[in-house]
Amino acid sequence: MHVERIVVIDDEAATRRLMEQTLKKQGYEVLLASNGDEGLRIVMEESPDVTLLDIQLPDTNGIELLQKIRELNSDTVVIMATATDDLKVAVKAMKLGAYDYINKPFHIDDLILTVNKAMDTARLRREVVSLKEERNRNAGIEEIIGVSSHIQGILSMIKKISESEATTILIQGETGTGKELIAKALHYESSRRDRPFMGINCSAVPENLLESELMGHEKGAFTDAKSLRKGLFETADGGTVFLDEIGDMPLQMQTKLLRILGERSFRRVGGTKDINVDLTVISATNKDLSKGVEDGIFRKDLYYRLQVIPIYIKPLRERRDDILPLTKHFINYFNKKFRKCVKSISPETEKLLLEYAWPGNVRELRNVIERVILLGDGDVLTTEPLPAEMTHKGSEGNGMTSYNQTKAAKKLGIGVDALRYRMKKYGFL
Ligand SMILES: Nc1ncnc2c1ncn2[C@@H]1O[C@H](COP(=O)(O)OP(=O)(O)OP(=O)(O)O)[C@@H](O)[C@H]1O
Numbered sequence: 196m197h198v199e200r201i202v203v204i205d206d207e208a209a210t211r212r213l214m215e216q217t218l219k220k221q222g223y224e225v226l227l228a229s230n231g232d233e234g235l236r237i238v239m240e241e242s243p244d245v246t247l248l249d250i251q252l253p254d255t256n257g258i259e260l261l262q263k264i265r266e267l268n269s270d271t272v273v274i275m276a277t278a279t280d281d282l283k284v285a286v287k288a289m290k291l292g293a294y295d296y297i298n299k300p301f302h303i304d305d306l307i308l309t310v311n312k313a314m315d316t317a318r319l320r321r322e323v324v325s326l327k328e329e330r331n332r333n334a335g336i337e338e339i340i341g342v343s344s345h346i347q348g349i350l351s352m353i354k355k356i357s358e359s360e361a362t363t364i365l366i367q368g369e370t371g372t373g374k375e376l377i378a379k380a381l382h383y384e385s386s387r388r389d390r391p392f393m394g395i396n397c398s399a400v401p402e403n404l405l406e407s408e409l410m411g412h413e414k415g416a417f418t419d420a421k422s423l424r425k426g427l428f429e430t431a432d433g434g435t436v437f438l439d440e441i442g443d444m445p446l447q448m449q450t451k452l453l454r455i456l457g458e459r460s461f462r463r464v465g466g467t468k469d470i471n472v473d474l475t476v477i478s479a480t481n482k483d484l485s486k487g488v489e490d491g492i493f494r495k496d497l498y499y500r501l502q503v504i505p506i507y508i509k510p511l512r513e514r515r516d517d518i519l520p521l522t523k524h525f526i527n528y529f530n531k532k533f534r535k536c537v538k539s540i541s542p543e544t545e546k547l548l549l550e551y552a553w554p555g556n557v558r559e560l561r562n563v564i565e566r567v568i569l570l571g572d573g574d575v576l577t578t579e580p581l582p583a584e585m586t587h588k589g590s591e592g593n594g595m596t597s598y599n600q601t602k603a604a605k606k607l608g609i610g611v612d613a614l615r616y617r618m619k620k621y622g623f624l
């Protein structure tokens with residue numbers, strides 16, 4: 196538990212005592228200092244959430260001390276106490292980063308109200324810091340598991356890219372190979388980590404809305420544009436925009452994107468002013484973009500523009516070394532989540548995991564492990580709770596064809612899940 200701590204820096208013993216008594220009753224820990232030197236030392240050593248700082252001190256003045264506290268990069272929320280009604284001093288203190296001020300002599304209720312408010316701010320700041328830390332922990336390069344030389348190569352590439360000022364990256368790979376995971380790692384490893392990472396799925400946004408989603412719109416630009424709205428490019432300024440499923444971007448928007456990528460500037464829909472942005476643009480697709488170019492649905496010039504730095508992630512079946520490390524990683528994760536204690540994998544299960552084709556790649560593996568941990572008992576992962584497509588290889592025994600399900604689904608132009616749904620429905624499974 197975090198103890199909420201306040202330091203009172205004041206040269207009058209009576210004021211210190213009154214503040215101490217009042218604030219202790221509110222449940223805060225209170226530290227006292229009678230001069231600037233002592234106050235500064237306590238701020239640095241004890242990291243109080245809130246500092247109550249008198250403007251007039253024997254060895255320094257409060258404004259100078261405030262400046263020192265800010266230079267030392269302390270997070271403490273400072274409330275100034277002024278004996279005069281001099282608004283100018285208070286305004287100056289606020290400009291220098293004080294949070295609020297109270298006039299002396301003060302009402303106890305005022306003191307409590309001001310300190311509680313400052314403590315709320317301190318609490319929020321702490322929360323933001325810890326959320327950011329947690330997010331960085333969950334989105335960094337260490338989340339990417341894999342021992343294959345392929346994944347190791349990608350990891351070292353991520354490090355190199357994040358140290359550079361590279362700003363246009365294209366990630367390609369089948370569904371579930373980790374494109375989004377890698378896009379986030381690129382952002383959170385880079386110096387832009389404290390700026391926004393904003394993603395948009397280009398295939399999920401209706402064509403007529405995509406432009407205003409990306410570039411924003413001025414008030415009245417179209418019937419529904421009741422007020423000015425910033426788009427993704429503007430809100431992510433300084434950070435990273437992740438354009439997912441770029442292969443599905445309509446041609447007209449591709450043309451606009453091409454210009455934005457070149458100039459790093461754009462106009463809101465209905466706008467006349469150029470807006471400059473500093474952005475890293477990471478695009479991803481599970482489609483073959485070169486084929487899209489051949490078929491005339493993807494602009495060739497955009498294709499080249501996007502892949503200043505191309506990253507290709509191989510399907511899991513082409514880097515089978517990663518299967519077991521990933522399996523162990525997901526076992527640990529789901530053990531914790533579901534309070535289970537699977538410790539090992541039976542040799543049979545291991546063989547199945549290693550031989551299966553994984554059409555849904557790492558996502559499928561993750562889902563399978565989630566299911567078996569949730570449904571299974573005991574501390575060994577056995578074949579029993581594995582899904583049927585893994586234990587009956589392909590479509591053997593279900594009389595469909597000599598194709599396995601992935602091939603059959605492809606032939607029918609539907610997803611494997613849809614195929615399995617239909618097979619179940621018609622009694623093949
Ligand atoms: N190398 C990896 N290490 C750990 N987890 C991984 C790895 N690759 C993928 N995953 C996990 O697999 C799941 C799918 O990954 P992700 O969403 O990044 O795939 P994707 O390539 O964007 O897929 P899609 O094309 O379907 O959008 C996520 O839960 C992700 O955390």
Ligand SMILES: [Mg+2]
Nearest residue numbers: 374375439479
């Ligand atoms: Mg994705």
